[in-house]
Amino acid sequence: CIVVILLSCTSNPFFSDEEISRKEISGYVTLSDNSSPDSVYVWFEGFNLWTYTNDSGYFSITFSSPESQGLGRGFSGELNIYFYLANYRLDTAIVVFSNGRLSNDQKDINKDGELIKAKELQELLNIETFITPSEVSAGQRYQLKVIVKLKTFRENVIVESFRELYEWPLTGFFRTGLIFESVDKPILNTRFIDSPECFLFPEVLSKEMEQQWVYDFTIDSTEFLPGKYSVFPYLIITQRNMPTQLLKSIGDSTMLDFGLEYLKLPMKRTEGLFEVLATVK
Known part of the structure; x- marks a missing residue:
């Protein structure tokens, strides 16, 4: 008689020898x-x-x-x-x-x-933003204060942000570069707040450190449409081994610039809430 032995094995469709289809x-x-x-x-x-x-x-x-x-x-x-x-x-x-x-x-x-x-x-930098006052009426000028709380963890972090030097005879600098992103219509109503002669400056934030950055400035609320805005600072955080093509896949060449493309940058942060009311209180 003829004995037929059937051999079987478990196939693996993911690591198959066939050319990859999907x-x-x-x-x-x-x-x-x-x-x-x-x-x-x-x-x-x-x-x-x-x-x-x-x-x-x-x-x-x-x-x-x-x-x-x-x-x-x-x-x-x-x-x-x-x-x-x-x-x-x-x-x-x-x-x-x-x-x-x-x-x-x-x-x-x-x-x-x-x-x-x-x-x-692993979180490199925790970012929290607070704004005072958080609510204003349309058609008036206001002095605003924004406090940005930063916290680092296991390693030093290089952060670039906008600053501007005080005019002589004053010395030192003040911080600028804030984004008021419209909650309802971010492309149409978002506002970018900076100063005429500001420049991008890198600084090293030491590991396991907390600090506060203070932004003081005046706004004319007529430049804002009534509505709610998320407020956060313009920050560029250095990453090791970052492929150029990765950033290009998210946005165009201006994505790290101070403009609308920056809003595409994926980031976790606690944003300040600001509202412009349609009527004078």
Whole structure:
């Protein structure tokens, strides 16, 4: 008689030997301060694909073959998925390719294309903004004071912000560069407050330090449409190993400038609330 032996093995569709058609990588992101993990920017280099985490910190990215992205039919190597918030330490997950296919020898993803561990982003700089008065009437001038509380953690942080030198005979500088973002119509009604001769200045904030920055200035409320505004400072926080293409994938070349593109920069902060009333009180 003839004995037929049937051999079987468990197939793995994610790490198959076939050319990549459509695959998905997914996972969760958390934040070291336990704040809401929504709106973390997730960018897959090489493929230039991006998404944001949802309210629970979940993300998923669907991609096709490296060849379709101009990486070559037999591409072998590692590509990073980046997890970015401007005031948290940039983190990555590695995806390994071999001869144009997903390698079986992965570092950060399992057989189902999921992150083996959730990525926890470490907070670099905590930012809180307070404004007084918080409510004004339309058609008048007001002296405003904004206090920005900054707190660093495990490492020094380089922060660039606007300042302007006092005119002679005074010495020293004052801070400027505030954004009043309209809650209802951010593109149309947002206001950018600076001074004519201000300049961008970098400073090192030492680790495990708290400090307050004070902004004193006068506004004419006729320049604001009635409504509510979120108030926060213009800050550029230096990140190590930041790919230029990551920032380009979020906005245009002016995104770090003092303007509307800056509003696209993903950042976690506590903003001041300011309201311009339609009628005089």
